[in-house]
Amino acid sequence: MSAALLWVVSPNSEVSSGFGFLESVREGNRLLDSSKFSPRDRTLICHGRFKKIKKQSYKIEKKGNFPVLSSMVANPAGELAITSEQKVYDVVLKQAALVKKHLKSDEEYDVKPDIVLPGTSSLLSEAYDRCGEVCAEYAKTFYLGTLLMTPERRRAIWAIYVWCRRTDELVDGPNASHITPTALDRWESRLEDLFRGRPFDMLDAALSDTVTKFPVDIQPFKDMIEGMRLDLKKSRYKNFDELYLYCYYVAGTVGLMSVPVMGIALESQATTESVYNAALALGIANQLTNILRDVGEDARRGRVYLPQDELAQAGLSDEDIFAGKVTEKWRNFMKNQIKRARMFFDEAEKGVTELSSASRWPVWASLLLYRQILDEIEANDYNNFTRRAYVSKPKKIVALPVAYAKSLVPPSRLSLLSAKSS
Ligand SMILES: CC(C)=CCC/C(C)=C/CC/C(C)=C/CC/C(C)=C/COP(=O)(O)OP(=O)(O)O
Structure with missing residues (x-):
């Protein structure tokens, strides 16, 4: 409607x-x-x-x-x-414009040829292989999905994944307690260097190569670092607008980084903006789900990622979260939070079909699997204080063919028409 x-x-x-x-x-x-x-x-x-x-x-x-x-x-x-949603949408428009420019100049959505200096090609493939190993180690299912993509796309996704993982580890890894805003500034200037073709190490070199081949913009990468800065200084979110911005920084950005590599189906007539919007929605949905799953774990670190105004409206406070008792008020509050996360998944679904055919399966798989965490929170009777919701192996195995079947659906004519007319 x-x-x-x-x-x-x-x-x-x-x-x-x-x-x-x-x-x-x-x-x-x-x-x-x-x-x-x-x-x-x-x-x-x-x-x-x-x-x-x-x-x-x-x-x-x-x-x-x-x-x-x-x-x-x-x-x-x-x-x-300006609301966070508008700020973020401005980034979406900029990314989409970049892809359109690339499409025009390349006629076809494909990678640029390699310009190889003698001796660098094997170093570069070693760098990409290392990124693949890291991806396989930390995100097994996603890694298997990437194997379906073309070799260039798969390597590029690994390089992006590894950069995001390293960024996240700065604030979440073993050395996190020593991390300072200055260290993040240094990480950002390293990022700028690699975008200028001056990588600091081997893993940076892989990403440096990727950004010359695909129309990937630096903005979402910088924004992810901004998310880490925010995480260092902030442990409460006044309202959903603030939380939305945080979710964009730490996860929506991943969606924006991925689309230029995953590619939009040549037959798709959806607007580039609408596909980026769906990718953004998937990142937000994943992060909201992550937050809802980890309420207890975060509270033990003194963090509450839930909108304070919505907690208050539900008659709840930080103390209730630290006490960790599942009450009727908590269940009602959680029902609304889950509903909102599902709305973002629904928004994301519209864009998956528009991706290039080989990218659809892994994205569907990760969407279905992550969304099921919400079902598991319900199945745990909303006890996300002491129980960690997870999707069992058999359920994961069932999700894969379902995702495959969904990935066979080509970009729909109907959504194309409505996307075109907007
Ligand atoms: C939908 C369209 C058009 C494209 C897809 C675009 C993509 C790939 C979006 C996904 C973005 C994404 C993977 C965001 C990261 C979200 C997130 C919360 C990751 C959690 O990472 P970990 O903390 O390692 O998770 P676990 O704790 O569950 O292991």
């Missing part, structure tokens, strides 16, 4: 950048009473899903149950601030 609203914006609005101030809204021929819209809602939103009808009139798609979200919220000082 989608409802088209016609938004008329004020003359000095910068609609091209996604912002504007709402003058009036029409639904069909009906002029809606715009005085009913709060100042926040009068600020134009729309995440690029708008189509120019005539000067200053835009048709905006409102999808499913998702309200058209305001791109701006008033902060406590009464100033308008």
Whole structure:
């Protein structure tokens, strides 16, 4: 279900950048009473899903149950601030534009040929092989999935995986207690170097090569480091807007890094933005699931990744989490959190079908497996304080052929048409 609203914006609005101030809204021929819209809602939103009808009139798609979200919220000082969702969507648009440029210049979505200096080729394949070993060691199922991809894509995904793992280990690994913001700054300048073709070590060299072959942008990588900085200084999230930004930094970024390598099916007619949006949604869904699974474990480290305002609305506080008792209030709270995580998985599903055929199976497999963790939290009667929800081996084995069957579904004509018209 989608409802088209016609938004008329004020003359000095910068609609091209996604912002504007709402003058009036029409639904069909009906002029809606715009005085009913709060100042926040009068600020134009729309995440690029708008189509120019005539000067200053835009048709905006409102999808499913998702309200058209305001791109701006008033902060406590009464100033308008951009929401995390809009900030992140701006990155999505930038990534999508990069892929389009690459597509135009290459005609076909494929890798650039190697320019090999004598002696470097075997070093490079050694570097990639090492990345493959790390991936196989830490993410076995995902590694098996990558074996289905073309050799260039598979190696590139390994290189990205390894960089993300090393970044994560800075704050989560054995030396995490010594990590400082300065160390993260150094890691970031190393990242910049490798994007300029000056890798620091062998594993960086693999990624350095990958970013010359695929239209991968540095922004999501920098944002992931930003997520680590945030994790160092923050252990509470006021509301979902703050949590959303954190989830983007640490997991949504992985989705954005992966799409240029996984590739969009040549026959897909979905907009590049919509595929990136789905990839972002999968990262967010995975991270939300991770947070819900690890509530007890995080609390023992003094961390609560749940939105504080939603906890309070449910009549809960940090103390309840530290006490770790499954009460009716907790069950109700968890039901809503699980519902939201599932909405992000649903959003992600729409994009998997649009990926190149060989990338669909591993992505479906990881989506189905990770989403099942939510079912396991329910099966544990919402005790995520002392029980770690996990998907059993037999269930994992069943998920693989299901994922395979789903991966055979080609990009759908229907979704293409609606994606095109938005
Ligand atoms: C859907 C489309 C169009 C493309 C796919 C794009 C991709 C690959 C998105 C996935 C992003 C991703 C894998 C994010 C990481 C999320 C996450 C919470 C990982 C958890 O990592 P670990 O902490 O190692 O997990 P475990 O603790 O479960 O082992």
